[in-house]
Amino acid sequence: MLSLSHYLILAAALFTIGAMGVFVRRNAIVIFMCIELMLNAVNLTFIAVSRYLQALDGQVFVFFVMTVAAAEVAVGLAIIVVVFRNRQTVRVDEINLLKG
Numbered sequence: 001m002l003s004l005s006h007y008l009i010l011a012a013a014l015f016t017i018g019a020m021g022v023f024v025r026r027n028a029i030v031i032f033m034c035i036e037l038m039l040n041a042v043n044l045t046f047i048a049v050s051r052y053l054q055a056l057d058g059q060v061f062v063f064f065v066m067t068v069a070a071a072e073v074a075v076g077l078a079i080i081v082v083v084f085r086n087r088q089t090v091r092v093d094e095i096n097l098l099k100g
Contacts, residue, residue, distance in 0.1 A: 007048035014041035028080050028090040032073065039069045 014037055021034030043062045050058025083097070084090050 004048055004052045007044060011041045011044040011048070014038070014044065026091045026093050028083075028092050028095075031092065032076055032080075035072070036069060039065055 018034040018036075018038035018041060021037070022031050025031055025034065043065055046058035046061045046065070048058075050056065080090055083095055087095060087097075089095070
């Protein structure tokens with residue numbers, strides 16, 4: 001039987017991997033996947049604590065986080081597709097559309 005600390009350690013490891021991916025990688029698609037990994041780590045924490053406390057609040061927050069993640073993916077991927085069509089790259093360090 002896994003305890004709450006096991007789930008929290010796993011969630012912390014997943015969140016750390018996602019955060020490192022956001023800071024290190026330059027591909028916009030990979031950065032999006034790392035953000036999704038961080039959101040899933042937060043979801044795992046919500047579910048683990050919700051199960052530990054025998055409350056449903058955490059599960060409600062998980063649905064909210066999943067909704068935000070779905071909206072983020074829809075809008076973000078649309079932006080990436082448009083940028084790729086205009087610049088032929090998805091590397092964030094080569095995209096300087098906001099510079100004057």
